Amino acid sequence: MIGLDTNVVIRYLVQDDKKQSAVATRFIEKTLTMEAPGYINHITLCEITWVLQRCYGVAKPQLKEIIEGLLTTKQLLIENVEVAWKALRAFNANSADFCDALIGQANLHDGCEHTVTFDKKAASLPGFSFIGSL
Secondary structure (H helix, E strand, C coil): CEECCHHHHHHHHHCCCHHHHHHHHHHHHHHCCCCCCEEECHHHHHHHHHHHHHHHCCCHHHHHHHHHHHHHCCCEEECCHHHHHHHHHHHHCCCCCHHHHHHHHHHHHCCCCCEEECCHHHHCCCCEEECCCC
16 A cells, blocks of 8 residues: 555646646556555545645535545545545535535544534534534
């Protein structure tokens, strides 16, 4: 298993830097296998979605497809993939960010009763509670 940093996955997905994108593509497509997968942890998954939305203007429907693709690619291993799938479903059914959905699902998985937030969009996700403002 080989850990993948956000910038490697971004270069592969968006193909925006000729040199780095070629290296990332070659590495992901030629080096990674089911037996030796690339590992994407939850932090990296959040960074990927953030960069795609903020820097590349990827809309929610496209982002959903990209996340699904990462979760189903046999040459990739996603940290606690069941939690990531639950987060994707919550993200699809809500206006909150994917990162918030993943935080909530990871916290539920780890035994939290709920996650408190001041973010009204996040508060509408499963596993969140709005604590109001001071």
